[in-house]
Amino acid sequence: xxxxxxxxxxxxxxxxxxxxxxxxxxxxxxxxxxxxxxxxxxxxxxxxxxxxxxxxxxxxxxxxxxxxxxxxxxxxxxxxxxxxxxxxxxxxxxxxxxxxxxxxxxxxxxxxxxxxxxxxxxxxxxxxxxxxxxxxxxxxxxxxxxxxxxxxxxxx
Amino acid sequence: xxxxxxxxxxxxxxxxxxxxxxxxxxxxxxxxxxxxxxxxxxxxxxxxxxxxxxxxxxxxxxxxxxxxxxxxxxxxxxxxxxxxxxxxxxxxxxxxxxxxxxxxxxxxxxxxxxxxxxxxxxxxxxxxxxxxxxxxxxxxxxxxxxxxxxxxxxxxxxxxxxxxxxxxxxxxxxxxxxxxxxxxxxxxxxxxxxxxxxxxxxxxxxxxxxxxxxxxxxxxxxxxxxxxxxxxxxxxxxxxxxxxxxxxxxxxxxxxxxxxxxxxxxxxxxxxxxxxxxxxxxxxxxxxxxxxxxxxxxxxxxxxxxxxxxxxxxxxxxxxxx
Numbered sequence: 322x323x324x325x326x327x328x329x330x331x332x333x334x335x336x337x338x339x340x341x342x343x344x345x346x347x348x349x350x351x352x353x354x355x356x357x358x359x360x361x362x363x364x365x366x367x368x369x370x371x372x373x374x375x376x377x378x379x380x381x382x383x384x385x386x387x388x389x390x391x392x393x394x395x396x397x398x399x400x401x402x403x404x405x406x407x408x409x410x411x412x413x414x415x416x417x418x419x420x421x422x423x424x425x426x427x428x429x430x431x432x433x434x435x436x437x438x439x440x441x442x443x444x445x446x447x448x449x450x451x452x453x454x455x456x457x458x459x460x461x462x463x464x465x466x467x468x469x470x471x472x473x474x475x476x477x
Numbered sequence: 478x479x480x481x482x483x484x485x486x487x488x489x490x491x492x493x494x495x496x497x498x499x500x501x502x503x504x505x506x507x508x509x510x511x512x513x514x515x516x517x518x519x520x521x522x523x524x525x526x527x528x529x530x531x532x533x534x535x536x537x538x539x540x541x542x543x544x545x546x547x548x549x550x551x552x553x554x555x556x557x558x559x560x561x562x563x564x565x566x567x568x569x570x571x572x573x574x575x576x577x578x579x580x581x582x583x584x585x586x587x588x589x590x591x592x593x594x595x596x597x598x599x600x601x602x603x604x605x606x607x608x609x610x611x612x613x614x615x616x617x618x619x620x621x622x623x624x625x626x627x628x629x630x631x632x633x634x635x636x637x638x639x640x641x642x643x644x645x646x647x648x649x650x651x652x653x654x655x656x657x658x659x660x661x662x663x664x665x666x667x668x669x670x671x672x673x674x675x676x677x678x679x680x681x682x683x684x685x686x687x688x689x690x691x692x693x694x695x696x697x698x699x700x701x702x703x704x705x706x707x708x709x710x711x712x713x714x715x716x717x718x719x720x721x722x723x724x725x726x727x728x729x730x731x732x733x734x735x736x737x738x739x740x741x742x743x744x745x746x747x748x749x750x751x752x753x754x755x756x757x758x759x760x761x762x763x764x765x766x767x768x769x770x771x772x773x774x775x776x777x778x779x780x781x782x783x784x785x786x787x788x789x790x791x792x793x794x795x796x797x798x799x
Contacts, residue, residue: 324643424736428723431732
Protein backbone atom coordinates (compact mmCIF):
# COMPACT_ATOMS: atom_id res chain seq x y z
CA UNK A 322 0.00 0.00 0.00
CA UNK A 323 1.05 3.60 -0.30
CA UNK A 324 3.19 5.19 2.37
CA UNK A 325 1.16 7.17 4.89
CA UNK A 326 0.83 10.88 4.35
CA UNK A 327 3.62 12.75 6.06
CA UNK A 328 2.69 15.90 7.90
CA UNK A 329 4.73 18.61 9.55
CA UNK A 330 3.98 20.69 12.59
CA UNK A 331 5.67 23.76 14.08
CA UNK A 332 4.85 24.60 17.68
CA UNK A 333 6.26 27.66 19.42
CA UNK A 334 7.01 27.32 23.12
CA UNK A 335 7.05 30.35 25.36
CA UNK A 336 9.60 30.87 28.07
CA UNK A 337 6.97 30.05 30.68
CA UNK A 338 6.24 26.73 29.00
CA UNK A 339 9.94 25.89 28.78
CA UNK A 340 10.51 26.69 32.43
CA UNK A 341 7.67 24.35 33.44
CA UNK A 342 8.46 21.44 31.13
CA UNK A 343 9.70 19.43 34.09
CA UNK A 344 6.17 19.09 35.39
CA UNK A 345 3.95 20.20 32.51
CA UNK A 346 4.47 18.53 29.11
CA UNK A 347 3.52 20.47 25.99
CA UNK A 348 1.62 18.64 23.28
CA UNK A 349 3.24 19.03 19.88
CA UNK A 350 1.10 16.68 17.73
CA UNK A 351 -2.53 16.03 18.65
CA UNK A 352 -3.70 12.45 18.93
CA UNK A 353 -6.03 10.85 16.42
CA UNK A 354 -8.60 8.32 17.69
CA UNK A 355 -7.69 4.75 16.81
CA UNK A 356 -4.38 5.72 15.26
CA UNK A 357 -0.70 5.56 16.15
CA UNK A 358 1.66 8.44 15.54
CA UNK A 359 4.80 7.54 13.59
CA UNK A 360 7.60 10.10 13.60
CA UNK A 361 10.28 10.75 11.00
CA UNK A 362 12.04 13.85 12.30
CA UNK A 363 12.03 15.66 15.61
CA UNK A 364 13.84 18.96 15.99
CA UNK A 365 14.09 21.74 18.54
CA UNK A 366 15.22 25.27 17.83
CA UNK A 367 16.22 27.64 20.62
CA UNK A 368 15.80 31.36 20.21
CA UNK A 369 18.08 32.56 22.93
CA UNK A 370 16.84 35.29 25.24
CA UNK A 371 18.74 37.81 27.29
CA UNK A 372 18.87 35.33 30.17
CA UNK A 373 19.81 31.70 29.45
CA UNK A 374 17.91 28.85 31.06
CA UNK A 375 19.54 27.06 33.99
CA UNK A 376 19.32 23.29 33.41
CA UNK A 377 21.06 20.85 35.70
CA UNK A 378 23.75 18.61 34.22
CA UNK A 379 21.37 15.67 34.02
CA UNK A 380 18.32 17.38 32.51
CA UNK A 381 17.11 15.97 29.20
CA UNK A 382 14.37 16.73 26.70
CA UNK A 383 12.23 13.91 25.41
CA UNK A 384 9.29 13.40 23.07
CA UNK A 385 6.74 10.74 24.00
CA UNK A 386 3.36 9.26 23.19
CA UNK A 387 1.16 7.60 25.78
CA UNK A 388 0.93 8.36 29.47
CA UNK A 389 3.58 9.30 32.03
CA UNK A 390 1.55 7.83 34.87
CA UNK A 391 3.78 4.77 35.19
CA UNK A 392 6.33 2.71 33.33
CA UNK A 393 5.30 0.92 30.14
CA UNK A 394 2.55 3.41 29.43
CA UNK A 395 4.55 5.67 27.13
CA UNK A 396 6.90 5.31 24.18
CA UNK A 397 9.80 7.75 24.22
CA UNK A 398 11.92 9.17 21.51
CA UNK A 399 15.67 8.85 21.53
CA UNK A 400 17.74 7.11 24.19
CA UNK A 401 16.88 8.59 27.55
CA UNK A 402 16.31 11.98 26.00
CA UNK A 403 18.71 14.60 24.73
CA UNK A 404 20.78 16.73 27.06
CA UNK A 405 19.56 20.24 27.78
CA UNK A 406 23.04 21.41 28.74
CA UNK A 407 24.80 22.89 25.76
CA UNK A 408 21.49 23.85 24.25
CA UNK A 409 19.05 25.59 26.59
CA UNK A 410 21.80 27.27 28.59
CA UNK A 411 23.36 28.94 25.55
CA UNK A 412 23.25 32.63 24.74
CA UNK A 413 23.05 32.12 20.99
CA UNK A 414 20.36 30.38 18.93
CA UNK A 415 20.73 26.60 18.86
CA UNK A 416 19.48 23.57 16.91
CA UNK A 417 18.88 20.11 18.35
CA UNK A 418 17.97 16.93 16.49
CA UNK A 419 16.42 13.83 18.01
CA UNK A 420 16.64 10.26 16.84
CA UNK A 421 13.53 9.67 14.74
CA UNK A 422 11.84 6.91 16.67
CA UNK A 423 9.68 6.36 19.72
CA UNK A 424 10.91 2.98 20.86
CA UNK A 425 13.02 3.92 23.85
CA UNK A 426 11.85 2.13 26.95
CA UNK A 427 10.82 -0.90 24.94
CA UNK A 428 7.22 -1.84 24.51
CA UNK A 429 4.26 0.08 25.86
CA UNK A 430 0.66 -0.87 26.37
CA UNK A 431 -1.05 -0.35 23.06
CA UNK A 432 -4.16 1.04 24.71
CA UNK A 433 -2.10 3.92 26.13
CA UNK A 434 -0.40 4.78 22.88
CA UNK A 435 -3.21 4.49 20.34
CA UNK A 436 -4.98 7.80 20.01
CA UNK A 437 -2.38 9.58 22.10
CA UNK A 438 -0.73 12.81 21.01
CA UNK A 439 3.01 13.47 20.89
CA UNK A 440 4.32 15.70 23.65
CA UNK A 441 7.59 17.29 24.70
CA UNK A 442 8.73 16.90 28.28
CA UNK A 443 11.83 17.30 30.39
CA UNK A 444 13.25 14.92 33.00
CA UNK A 445 16.39 13.78 34.74
CA UNK A 446 18.37 11.27 32.75
CA UNK A 447 19.25 9.31 35.88
CA UNK A 448 15.67 8.11 36.03
CA UNK A 449 13.98 9.39 32.88
CA UNK A 450 11.80 8.14 31.34
CA UNK A 451 10.94 5.35 33.77
CA UNK A 452 10.38 7.79 36.62
CA UNK A 453 8.71 11.13 35.98
CA UNK A 454 8.54 13.89 36.96
CA UNK A 455 12.18 14.09 37.85
CA UNK A 456 14.42 17.09 37.98
CA UNK A 457 11.97 19.87 38.77
CA UNK A 458 11.33 23.06 36.88
CA UNK A 459 13.87 25.66 35.87
CA UNK A 460 13.93 29.03 37.50
CA UNK A 461 15.79 31.21 35.03
CA UNK A 462 15.66 31.96 31.32
CA UNK A 463 13.55 33.95 28.91
CA UNK A 464 14.28 32.44 25.52
CA UNK A 465 11.73 30.63 23.38
CA UNK A 466 11.76 27.42 21.39
CA UNK A 467 10.27 26.01 18.23
CA UNK A 468 9.46 22.30 17.98
CA UNK A 469 9.30 20.84 14.48
CA UNK A 470 8.06 17.32 13.95
CA UNK A 471 7.45 15.32 10.79
CA UNK A 472 4.93 12.56 11.45
CA UNK A 473 2.07 10.48 10.12
CA UNK A 474 -0.99 8.75 11.53
CA UNK A 475 -1.29 5.00 10.95
CA UNK A 476 -4.32 2.88 11.75
CA UNK A 477 -3.11 -0.53 12.97
CA UNK B 478 15.75 -49.89 -4.88
CA UNK B 479 16.03 -50.43 -1.12
CA UNK B 480 15.32 -53.97 0.01
CA UNK B 481 11.72 -54.47 0.98
CA UNK B 482 10.44 -51.28 -0.55
CA UNK B 483 7.27 -51.65 -2.55
CA UNK B 484 7.01 -49.49 -5.59
CA UNK B 485 4.57 -49.07 -8.34
CA UNK B 486 4.89 -52.10 -10.59
CA UNK B 487 5.53 -54.62 -7.86
CA UNK B 488 3.16 -57.52 -7.25
CA UNK B 489 1.33 -58.18 -4.02
CA UNK B 490 -0.20 -61.35 -2.65
CA UNK B 491 -3.96 -61.68 -2.82
CA UNK B 492 -6.86 -62.71 -4.92
CA UNK B 493 -6.68 -61.84 -8.59
CA UNK B 494 -9.27 -59.30 -9.51
CA UNK B 495 -11.17 -61.00 -12.31
CA UNK B 496 -14.62 -59.89 -13.23
CA UNK B 497 -16.87 -60.86 -11.69
CA UNK B 498 -14.93 -60.40 -8.52
CA UNK B 499 -14.49 -63.52 -6.34
CA UNK B 500 -13.79 -63.16 -2.68
CA UNK B 501 -10.93 -65.32 -1.57
CA UNK B 502 -8.11 -65.52 0.87
CA UNK B 503 -7.21 -62.17 2.35
CA UNK B 504 -3.75 -60.90 1.70
CA UNK B 505 -1.43 -61.95 4.48
CA UNK B 506 0.67 -58.86 4.26
CA UNK B 507 -0.52 -55.44 5.37
CA UNK B 508 -1.42 -52.89 2.83
CA UNK B 509 1.16 -50.19 2.28
CA UNK B 510 0.88 -47.40 4.76
CA UNK B 511 2.85 -44.28 5.16
CA UNK B 512 6.07 -44.82 7.08
CA UNK B 513 5.65 -48.59 6.78
CA UNK B 514 7.69 -50.57 4.32
CA UNK B 515 5.72 -53.64 3.22
CA UNK B 516 7.75 -56.55 1.96
CA UNK B 517 7.89 -57.14 -1.73
CA UNK B 518 7.96 -60.65 -3.02
CA UNK B 519 8.88 -61.32 -6.58
CA UNK B 520 7.25 -64.76 -6.43
CA UNK B 521 3.84 -63.39 -5.78
CA UNK B 522 1.40 -64.01 -8.51
CA UNK B 523 -1.34 -61.50 -8.52
CA UNK B 524 -2.57 -58.01 -8.05
CA UNK B 525 -0.27 -55.60 -9.69
CA UNK B 526 0.21 -52.79 -7.27
CA UNK B 527 -0.36 -49.57 -9.07
CA UNK B 528 -0.90 -46.12 -7.71
CA UNK B 529 -0.02 -42.60 -8.51
CA UNK B 530 1.82 -41.50 -5.45
CA UNK B 531 1.67 -37.89 -4.45
CA UNK B 532 4.19 -37.15 -3.23
CA UNK B 533 6.13 -39.84 -5.01
CA UNK B 534 7.36 -41.57 -1.91
CA UNK B 535 4.22 -43.40 -0.80
CA UNK B 536 5.07 -46.05 1.69
CA UNK B 537 8.41 -44.48 2.39
CA UNK B 538 9.64 -41.56 4.46
CA UNK B 539 10.32 -38.21 2.86
CA UNK B 540 13.96 -37.78 2.00
CA UNK B 541 14.16 -34.10 1.21
CA UNK B 542 12.30 -30.85 1.37
CA UNK B 543 12.83 -27.66 -0.63
CA UNK B 544 11.92 -24.11 0.29
CA UNK B 545 12.15 -20.89 -1.68
CA UNK B 546 13.50 -17.97 0.34
CA UNK B 547 12.17 -15.39 -0.27
CA UNK B 548 9.11 -16.89 -1.94
CA UNK B 549 8.57 -13.72 -3.97
CA UNK B 550 10.90 -11.95 -6.36
CA UNK B 551 10.14 -8.73 -8.21
CA UNK B 552 11.97 -8.23 -11.48
CA UNK B 553 11.66 -5.58 -14.15
CA UNK B 554 11.55 -6.65 -17.82
CA UNK B 555 15.13 -7.05 -18.94
CA UNK B 556 16.34 -7.54 -15.39
CA UNK B 557 17.32 -10.31 -13.03
CA UNK B 558 16.50 -11.28 -9.49
CA UNK B 559 17.69 -13.92 -7.07
CA UNK B 560 16.21 -16.12 -4.39
CA UNK B 561 17.62 -19.00 -2.43
CA UNK B 562 16.50 -22.58 -2.72
CA UNK B 563 17.06 -24.12 0.67
CA UNK B 564 17.35 -27.87 1.03
CA UNK B 565 16.45 -29.82 4.14
CA UNK B 566 17.85 -33.35 4.08
CA UNK B 567 15.36 -35.45 6.03
CA UNK B 568 16.66 -38.93 5.31
CA UNK B 569 20.17 -39.57 4.21
CA UNK B 570 22.05 -36.92 2.29
CA UNK B 571 20.16 -36.43 -0.94
CA UNK B 572 21.51 -33.73 -3.23
CA UNK B 573 18.68 -33.01 -5.67
CA UNK B 574 19.15 -31.70 -9.14
CA UNK B 575 17.04 -28.57 -9.59
CA UNK B 576 14.80 -27.92 -12.56
CA UNK B 577 11.75 -25.74 -13.04
CA UNK B 578 8.45 -25.60 -14.87
CA UNK B 579 5.72 -23.10 -15.45
CA UNK B 580 7.94 -20.17 -16.33
CA UNK B 581 6.48 -17.87 -18.98
CA UNK B 582 8.27 -17.50 -22.27
CA UNK B 583 11.25 -15.23 -21.83
CA UNK B 584 11.88 -16.19 -18.22
CA UNK B 585 14.76 -18.50 -17.37
CA UNK B 586 16.06 -19.79 -14.08
CA UNK B 587 19.61 -20.85 -13.29
CA UNK B 588 20.70 -22.61 -10.12
CA UNK B 589 24.12 -22.53 -8.52
CA UNK B 590 25.25 -24.90 -7.30
CA UNK B 591 23.24 -27.56 -9.01
CA UNK B 592 22.75 -30.21 -7.60
CA UNK B 593 21.70 -28.50 -4.40
CA UNK B 594 23.80 -29.44 -1.38
CA UNK B 595 22.17 -27.06 1.09
CA UNK B 596 21.45 -23.70 -0.45
CA UNK B 597 21.43 -22.90 -4.14
CA UNK B 598 21.09 -19.42 -5.52
CA UNK B 599 18.36 -19.23 -8.11
CA UNK B 600 18.90 -16.43 -10.60
CA UNK B 601 15.73 -15.40 -12.42
CA UNK B 602 16.32 -13.71 -15.75
CA UNK B 603 13.41 -11.87 -17.32
CA UNK B 604 13.71 -10.78 -20.93
CA UNK B 605 12.46 -7.39 -21.96
CA UNK B 606 9.58 -8.99 -23.88
CA UNK B 607 7.92 -10.50 -20.82
CA UNK B 608 4.61 -8.90 -19.92
CA UNK B 609 4.16 -7.41 -16.50
CA UNK B 610 2.17 -9.58 -14.16
CA UNK B 611 2.40 -12.31 -11.57
CA UNK B 612 3.64 -15.81 -12.37
CA UNK B 613 4.08 -18.94 -10.30
CA UNK B 614 7.02 -21.15 -11.20
CA UNK B 615 7.52 -24.63 -9.75
CA UNK B 616 11.07 -25.45 -8.75
CA UNK B 617 11.62 -29.18 -8.68
CA UNK B 618 14.35 -31.10 -6.95
CA UNK B 619 15.04 -34.67 -8.01
CA UNK B 620 17.38 -37.06 -6.24
CA UNK B 621 17.04 -40.56 -7.60
CA UNK B 622 13.40 -41.39 -7.20
CA UNK B 623 12.84 -38.69 -4.62
CA UNK B 624 11.13 -35.55 -5.81
CA UNK B 625 10.06 -32.41 -4.02
CA UNK B 626 9.01 -29.04 -5.31
CA UNK B 627 8.57 -25.50 -4.12
CA UNK B 628 6.91 -22.51 -5.71
CA UNK B 629 8.47 -19.21 -6.63
CA UNK B 630 6.16 -16.25 -7.15
CA UNK B 631 7.57 -13.99 -9.81
CA UNK B 632 6.27 -10.45 -10.14
CA UNK B 633 7.31 -8.78 -13.36
CA UNK B 634 6.91 -5.08 -12.69
CA UNK B 635 7.34 -2.27 -15.15
CA UNK B 636 10.64 -0.52 -14.87
CA UNK B 637 10.25 2.55 -12.75
CA UNK B 638 11.51 5.83 -14.06
CA UNK B 639 11.73 7.05 -10.52
CA UNK B 640 14.88 6.73 -8.49
CA UNK B 641 12.79 6.39 -5.34
CA UNK B 642 9.91 4.03 -4.64
CA UNK B 643 7.98 4.44 -1.41
CA UNK B 644 5.30 2.35 0.22
CA UNK B 645 4.24 0.65 3.40
CA UNK B 646 3.08 -2.73 4.65
CA UNK B 647 0.53 -3.35 7.37
CA UNK B 648 0.15 -7.05 8.01
CA UNK B 649 -0.71 -9.69 10.56
CA UNK B 650 1.97 -12.20 11.46
CA UNK B 651 0.13 -15.36 12.38
CA UNK B 652 0.88 -17.68 15.26
CA UNK B 653 2.08 -20.32 12.81
CA UNK B 654 4.52 -17.83 11.32
CA UNK B 655 5.71 -16.74 14.76
CA UNK B 656 6.33 -20.32 15.84
CA UNK B 657 8.73 -20.87 12.94
CA UNK B 658 10.17 -17.40 12.62
CA UNK B 659 13.67 -18.52 13.55
CA UNK B 660 13.86 -21.26 10.99
CA UNK B 661 11.70 -19.44 8.46
CA UNK B 662 12.38 -15.70 8.33
CA UNK B 663 9.38 -13.81 7.03
CA UNK B 664 9.83 -11.68 3.96
CA UNK B 665 7.87 -8.51 4.64
CA UNK B 666 8.82 -6.40 1.64
CA UNK B 667 10.17 -8.12 -1.49
CA UNK B 668 13.25 -6.63 -3.09
CA UNK B 669 13.19 -4.59 -6.26
CA UNK B 670 15.89 -5.33 -8.82
CA UNK B 671 18.41 -2.53 -8.91
CA UNK B 672 17.13 -0.79 -5.79
CA UNK B 673 18.41 -0.56 -2.22
CA UNK B 674 15.78 -1.03 0.50
CA UNK B 675 15.47 1.37 3.43
CA UNK B 676 13.22 1.10 6.48
CA UNK B 677 11.74 4.53 7.12
CA UNK B 678 9.59 3.77 10.13
CA UNK B 679 7.33 1.17 11.63
CA UNK B 680 5.96 -0.49 14.67
CA UNK B 681 5.11 -3.92 15.99
CA UNK B 682 2.09 -4.72 18.12
CA UNK B 683 1.93 -7.98 20.05
CA UNK B 684 -1.63 -9.22 20.39
CA UNK B 685 -1.61 -11.90 23.11
CA UNK B 686 -3.53 -15.09 22.58
CA UNK B 687 -4.84 -17.50 25.14
CA UNK B 688 -1.45 -19.16 25.48
CA UNK B 689 1.96 -17.54 25.90
CA UNK B 690 4.92 -18.50 23.74
CA UNK B 691 7.90 -20.27 25.24
CA UNK B 692 10.67 -17.84 24.38
CA UNK B 693 14.40 -18.03 24.89
CA UNK B 694 15.74 -15.51 27.36
CA UNK B 695 17.88 -13.78 24.76
CA UNK B 696 15.50 -14.00 21.83
CA UNK B 697 15.15 -10.82 19.80
CA UNK B 698 13.00 -9.77 16.90
CA UNK B 699 14.62 -7.74 14.13
CA UNK B 700 14.08 -6.39 10.68
CA UNK B 701 16.91 -7.34 8.36
CA UNK B 702 17.53 -5.39 5.21
CA UNK B 703 19.39 -7.27 2.53
CA UNK B 704 20.28 -10.84 1.75
CA UNK B 705 19.12 -12.95 4.69
CA UNK B 706 21.10 -15.88 3.34
CA UNK B 707 24.26 -13.93 4.11
CA UNK B 708 23.41 -12.50 7.52
CA UNK B 709 26.95 -11.51 8.44
CA UNK B 710 26.87 -8.84 5.77
CA UNK B 711 23.46 -7.22 5.88
CA UNK B 712 21.88 -4.27 7.65
CA UNK B 713 19.65 -4.63 10.66
CA UNK B 714 17.67 -2.26 12.79
CA UNK B 715 19.89 -0.88 15.49
CA UNK B 716 17.57 -1.89 18.29
CA UNK B 717 15.66 -5.12 18.16
CA UNK B 718 12.85 -6.06 20.45
CA UNK B 719 13.55 -8.27 23.41
CA UNK B 720 10.86 -10.83 22.85
CA UNK B 721 10.62 -11.89 26.48
CA UNK B 722 10.20 -8.35 27.71
CA UNK B 723 7.72 -7.42 25.06
CA UNK B 724 5.63 -10.56 24.94
CA UNK B 725 5.89 -12.24 28.32
CA UNK B 726 6.78 -9.68 30.94
CA UNK B 727 4.58 -6.70 30.27
CA UNK B 728 2.64 -8.08 27.37
CA UNK B 729 1.21 -11.23 28.85
CA UNK B 730 -2.24 -9.81 29.41
CA UNK B 731 -2.79 -6.97 26.99
CA UNK B 732 -1.45 -5.78 23.65
CA UNK B 733 1.82 -3.88 23.64
CA UNK B 734 3.43 -1.79 20.95
CA UNK B 735 7.02 -1.03 20.11
CA UNK B 736 8.40 1.20 17.40
CA UNK B 737 11.16 0.19 15.03
CA UNK B 738 14.28 2.27 15.16
CA UNK B 739 14.94 3.17 11.52
CA UNK B 740 18.66 3.44 12.22
CA UNK B 741 20.82 0.59 10.98
CA UNK B 742 23.89 -1.14 12.14
CA UNK B 743 26.20 -2.99 9.86
CA UNK B 744 27.01 -6.63 9.79
CA UNK B 745 25.57 -9.13 12.20
CA UNK B 746 22.72 -8.07 14.44
CA UNK B 747 24.94 -8.24 17.50
CA UNK B 748 28.49 -7.74 16.34
CA UNK B 749 29.06 -4.92 13.89
CA UNK B 750 32.65 -5.56 12.95
CA UNK B 751 32.94 -4.14 9.48
CA UNK B 752 32.54 -0.58 8.26
CA UNK B 753 30.26 -1.46 5.39
CA UNK B 754 28.48 -4.27 3.68
CA UNK B 755 28.80 -5.40 0.08
CA UNK B 756 26.26 -3.63 -2.09
CA UNK B 757 25.52 -6.98 -3.67
CA UNK B 758 23.91 -8.03 -0.39
CA UNK B 759 21.55 -5.07 -0.45
CA UNK B 760 20.70 -4.18 -4.03
CA UNK B 761 17.67 -6.12 -5.14
CA UNK B 762 16.88 -7.54 -1.72
CA UNK B 763 13.96 -6.79 0.55
CA UNK B 764 13.09 -6.44 4.22
CA UNK B 765 12.70 -9.53 6.38
CA UNK B 766 11.41 -10.15 9.89
CA UNK B 767 13.59 -12.52 11.90
CA UNK B 768 13.70 -14.06 15.34
CA UNK B 769 17.08 -15.11 16.76
CA UNK B 770 19.16 -15.54 19.90
CA UNK B 771 20.74 -12.14 20.55
CA UNK B 772 23.59 -13.68 22.54
CA UNK B 773 25.01 -14.75 19.21
CA UNK B 774 24.65 -13.77 15.60
CA UNK B 775 21.67 -14.60 13.43
CA UNK B 776 20.67 -17.28 12.44
CA UNK B 777 21.28 -18.76 15.88
CA UNK B 778 18.38 -19.61 18.12
CA UNK B 779 15.45 -21.94 17.92
CA UNK B 780 11.82 -21.79 17.01
CA UNK B 781 9.37 -20.97 19.77
CA UNK B 782 6.87 -23.46 21.12
CA UNK B 783 3.32 -23.09 22.29
CA UNK B 784 1.61 -19.74 22.05
CA UNK B 785 -1.11 -18.43 19.81
CA UNK B 786 -0.75 -14.66 19.86
CA UNK B 787 -0.12 -12.60 16.74
CA UNK B 788 1.79 -9.55 15.61
CA UNK B 789 0.47 -6.51 13.81
CA UNK B 790 3.44 -5.30 11.80
CA UNK B 791 3.77 -1.94 10.08
CA UNK B 792 6.79 -1.07 7.96
CA UNK B 793 7.19 2.04 5.85
CA UNK B 794 9.94 1.68 3.29
CA UNK B 795 11.78 3.41 0.51
CA UNK B 796 13.65 1.77 -2.35
CA UNK B 797 16.42 3.87 -3.81
CA UNK B 798 17.94 3.10 -7.18
CA UNK B 799 21.62 2.51 -6.79
